[in-house]
Amino acid sequence: MRILVVGAGAIGGYFGGRMLQAGCDVTFLVRPRRAAELAATGLVIKSPLGDVTLKNPATVQADQLGEKFDVVLLSCKAFDLDDAIKSFAPAVGPQTAVIPLLNGMRHLDALDAKFGPERILGGLCAIAVTLNETREIVHLQPMQSLTFGERDGKQSDRVRAIADTMGKGNFGSKASNEIIHEMWEKWVFLASLAASTCLMRASVGHIVASPGGRDFILGMLDECSAVASAEGHAPGTPFLKRISGMLTAEGSPMTASMFRDIKAGAPVEADHVIGDLTARGEAAKVPVPKLRTAYTHLKAYEKTRDEVAR
Incomplete structure (x- = not known):
């Protein structure tokens, strides 16, 4: 082969x-x-x-x-x-x-x-x-x-x-x-992590240690999961339990690669990872205010980066 x-x-x-x-x-x-x-x-x-x-x-x-x-x-x-x-x-x-x-x-x-x-x-x-x-x-x-x-x-x-x-x-x-379902589950996790760490400019551990931080991350996970469910790929209970634990682990240094790209001034997958999920949620009448805010934040970063590059 x-x-x-x-x-x-x-x-x-x-x-x-x-x-x-x-x-x-x-x-x-x-x-x-x-x-x-x-x-x-x-x-x-x-x-x-x-x-x-x-x-x-x-x-x-x-x-x-x-x-x-x-x-x-x-x-x-x-x-x-x-x-x-x-x-x-x-x-x-x-x-x-x-x-x-x-x-x-x-x-x-x-x-x-x-x-x-x-x-x-x-x-x-x-x-x-x-x-x-x-x-x-x-x-x-x-x-x-x-x-x-x-x-x-x-x-x-x-x-x-x-x-x-x-x-x-x-x-x-x-x-x-079940590859498509597994791809959706990964997308739910990645989008929750990327949207949260990019918006807060901080690791999971630092977000969780801040007032309202744990609820914020879990709320982001809820929105992403709701979009997946509306698309016919509701995340499984074992997956959600495992991911919730990872996203709320005290002292965790975990960040998304998208956040690290922002820190480096590099291009980001705003449209593909966050924007598309936001659009699907809005098309399905699923409330996604946190995702929408994260997407706006990433697009503002892209515009600022483009201006600096010119």
């Missing part, structure tokens, strides 16, 4: 690297700068689960891409999706399966429109990973998982084949019969 990983950043580099380490046929679609880095130093992963340096990983650049791949693993940010689609489109053939690991749901519409829904699986990952100043992939916590599946819930031959291949990477890969 030939796998094309779009990019060799934190997420794509980690999962692609673990599969490459296990002997899988993996190629990274990268820009010239990243190709030069990988040729010089290899793909370096620093992890509590084991470090590895993979010398001379196979890479290809967009203008060189002509072969078809069995699987395309896509882990870009939502604001880079259009460019990513253009870059890997030549690799998608009639039998190719695309596994997007983006948050939310809007990306599925764009991928369906370009390649047809029959080629697009559902997917999500759970991992804390980043690139350090020397462009090494740093795995911050032992947590790691990658879940994928047919969006209609069926167990297909291609999903079983992908599961067999990804299982060699030993990163908690799982084929799911």
Whole structure:
């Protein structure tokens, strides 16, 4: 099975690297700068689960891409999706399966429109990973998982084949019969965390320690859960219990990557993660005042950032 990983950043580099380490046929679609880095130093992963340096990983650049791949693993940010689609489109053939690991749901519409829904699986990952100043992939916590599946819930031959291949990477890969529901649950968690920590410019622990902070976070979770329920994907009780505990843990340093992006002055996925959920809630007549405030806050940040960049 030939796998094309779009990019060799934190997420794509980690999962692609673990599969490459296990002997899988993996190629990274990268820009010239990243190709030069990988040729010089290899793909370096620093992890509590084991470090590895993979010398001379196979890479290809967009203008060189002509072969078809069995699987395309896509882990870009939502604001880079259009460019990513253009870059890997030549690799998608009639039998190719695309596994997007983006948050939310809007990306599925764009991928369906370009390649047809029959080629697009559902997917999500759970991992804390980043690139350090020397462009090494740093795995911050032992947590790691990658879940994928047919969006209609069926167990297909291609999903079983992908599961067999990804299982060699030993990163908690799982084929799911409820991938869309699981994507919704992750979206509920991520949106609750991102909206709260971005609005308050603080970690979960600092918010919870402030007057009204615990009620605020739980209220945000209630709004996000209500939108998911209106869309036919009510979060399960075990999920809500676990997530409520994480979002109200005293002393927790947890923040959303979106909050860290704001602190760094970087682009954010305001429309894809918070804006789309807000719009769906309002369309379903679900009250989402906290989400709406968070979205307005993020759009104001984007405008301020754009002015500074000019």
